[in-house]
Amino acid sequence: MKTIMRPVETLFWMETDGKLNPLRFRLEGQDGESIVIRVERILSRTEERRAGNPLVIYGCQGEVQGRMRRFELRYEIRACTWYLYKI
Amino acid sequence: MGRVVFHIDVNSAYLSWESVWRLQHGDTVDLRDHPSVVGGDEEKRHGIVLAKSIPAKRLGVKTGETLMEARQKAPGLIMVSPHYDLYMACSGAMRDVLSDYSPAVQQFSIDEMFLEYTGAKALYGPPEKAANDLRERIKKELGFTVNVGISENKLLAKMASEFQKPDKVHTLWEREVPHKMWPLPIGELFMVGMRTEIKLRRRGIETIGQLAAMEPDTLKSWFGKYGTMLWQYANGRECSDVGAWTPVKGIGNSATIPFDVTDTDEAERILLALSETVALRLRAHGSCARLVSVYGRTHDFRGFQRQHMFHSPTDHTGEIHRRATRLLHEVWEGQPLRHMGVRVSELVSNDSWQCSLFESERERERALDRAVDTVRGKYGPGALFRSCFLHTGIAPLMGGVSGEDDYPMMKSLL
Numbered sequence: 001m002k003t004i005m006r007p008v009e010t011l012f013w014m015e016t017d018g019k020l021n022p023l024r025f026r027l028e029g030q031d032g033e034s035i036v037i038r039v040e041r042i043l044s045r046t047e048e049r050r051a052g053n054p055l056v057i058y059g060c061q062g063e064v065q066g067r068m069r070r071f072e073l074r075y076e077i078r079a080c081t082w083y084l085y086k087i
Numbered sequence: 088m089g090r091v092v093f094h095i096d097v098n099s100a101y102l103s104w105e106s107v108w109r110l111q112h113g114d115t116v117d118l119r120d121h122p123s124v125v126g127g128d129e130e131k132r133h134g135i136v137l138a139k140s141i142p143a144k145r146l147g148v149k150t151g152e153t154l155m156e157a158r159q160k161a162p163g164l165i166m167v168s169p170h171y172d173l174y175m176a177c178s179g180a181m182r183d184v185l186s187d188y189s190p191a192v193q194q195f196s197i198d199e200m201f202l203e204y205t206g207a208k209a210l211y212g213p214p215e216k217a218a219n220d221l222r223e224r225i226k227k228e229l230g231f232t233v234n235v236g237i238s239e240n241k242l243l244a245k246m247a248s249e250f251q252k253p254d255k256v257h258t259l260w261e262r263e264v265p266h267k268m269w270p271l272p273i274g275e276l277f278m279v280g281m282r283t284e285i286k287l288r289r290r291g292i293e294t295i296g297q298l299a300a301m302e303p304d305t306l307k308s309w310f311g312k313y314g315t316m317l318w319q320y321a322n323g324r325e326c327s328d329v330g331a332w333t334p335v336k337g338i339g340n341s342a343t344i345p346f347d348v349t350d351t352d353e354a355e356r357i358l359l360a361l362s363e364t365v366a367l368r369l370r371a372h373g374s375c376a377r378l379v380s381v382y383g384r385t386h387d388f389r390g391f392q393r394q395h396m397f398h399s400p401t402d403h404t405g406e407i408h409r410r411a412t413r414l415l416h417e418v419w420e421g422q423p424l425r426h427m428g429v430r431v432s433e434l435v436s437n438d439s440w441q442c443s444l445f446e447s448e449r450e451r452e453r454a455l456d457r458a459v460d461t462v463r464g465k466y467g468p469g470a471l472f473r474s475c476f477l478h479t480g481i482a483p484l485m486g487g488v489s490g491e492d493d494y495p496m497m498k499s500l501l
Contacts, residue, residue: 003113003115004113005112005113048111048228049180049228049229050108050110050111050229050230051104051107051108051111051173051176051177051180051229051230051231052104052173052176052177052178052179052180052181052229053111053173053176055111078176083112083113085113
């Protein structure tokens with residue numbers, strides 16, 4: 001997987017205890033075209049607070065251009081921003 | 088076992104925090120492994136080195152020198168601007184970790200904290216083991232390294248954390264003072280600054296041990312109460328509590344200006360911006376001040392200071408500014424200024440004030456100040472400002488760091 005750390009528009013749902021679960025996100029390509037990638041499965045969920053900045057890290061799996069691929073989404077709690085960290 | 092105090096000191100704080108934040112956000116370069124500095128904006132001409140990496144230190148880069156001087160020593164130097172809100176978040180996160188070990192945690196500065204470990208021994212084990220666990224936990228969870236100093240009091244714990252860095256735990260128990268602290272150069276003792284060091288060396292005192300062996304009355308005759316304190320410290324004696332509250336003695340703000348100020352209107356505007364910040368903080372503190380002082384530094388680093396005692400205590404922005412302006416004109420002859428500051432002290436509570444026969448407008452001015460504070464409190468400091476700042480390039484509130492009034496600056500008292 002390659003690290004890209006790009007903010008992405010993301011649809012997610014929230015459980016009653018405040019846990020977030022990403023559903024799908026839009027990735028803008030370099031040619032201006034965007035693709036929507038669905039999160040088929042959340043493989044792992046960890047929290048970190050390096051530099052005092054709380055993040056939730058999701059190891060995910062989803063279909064990208066006909067292939068099942070793994071990728072990592074991160075949710076920066078303070079900034080309320082989703083990032084595609086690695087794909 | 089008696090009292091145990093930890094002193095926790097982040098290694099190259101600004102740089103470490105900046106580095107960890109960047110790595111968290113996908114950067115592949117760890118600033119700590121390359122010649123790098125955290126400093127102001129070189130384009131605006133008010134940049135100095137606030138923090139440096141170990142590779143930068145090896146190339147001769149010093150904290151406090153200008154970014155231009157630093158780049159001459161290390162041509163490929165990476166420079167990043169400071170982000171004080173990030174540093175506060177990192178400091179807060181470290182404080183949260185420390186609070187798991189003891190309820191008595193004292194923030195000494197943005198990157199230094201004391202922890203009273205005495206009551207926690209039964210839960211977390213011997214002090215050295217606990218300190219190492221703490222150090223590892225901060226490294227793993229927060230991503231940066233710290234030094235931990237351990238002793239029976241805050242002074243010795245702080246001295247201990249200054250021994251070899253980074254990422255280490257050191258003890259300096261009272262019984263270890265003769266062989267670990269006394270051989271050190273006199274300048275290493277807490278509260279001995281450059282000028283005191285020169286004075287002591289002139290009198291033949293080169294090491295902390297030599298200072299400790301002096302008669303305390305001799306030091307008192309040289310330096311007064313400060314001399315007595317130095318003798319106590321040289322002998323490892325200090326007994327303040329962790330978390331002891333020190334009352335606010337004064338409130339001040341200063342700013343380094345990115346251009347040489349020679350114009351009177353500009354200087355007065357800067358003083359107004361500083362007075363706005365100081366008065367805002369003064370009112371938020373619930374105090375009035377009896378003394379106002381103005382200080383400054385010219386482009387060739389010559390300093391000046393002037394102060395004035397009010398007839399009756401005030402918290403009004405206009406009054407502080409008017410007096411600050413008069414003080415400036417008493418001492419300034421138009422030479423280019425690069426640094427200016429306003430400070431108020433001799434604080435009293437603002438719940439009552441003595442009316443003066445000469446101040447008929449007092450109530451209206453107070454009401455105006457409070458209205459402005461309310462608007463700024465609700466909508467941000469930039470919501471309301473005086474029109475004289477429009478199109479001038481001068482910020483309407485100046486001084487401090489990014490408008491964070493709670494930014495914990497280094498204290499000098501334990």
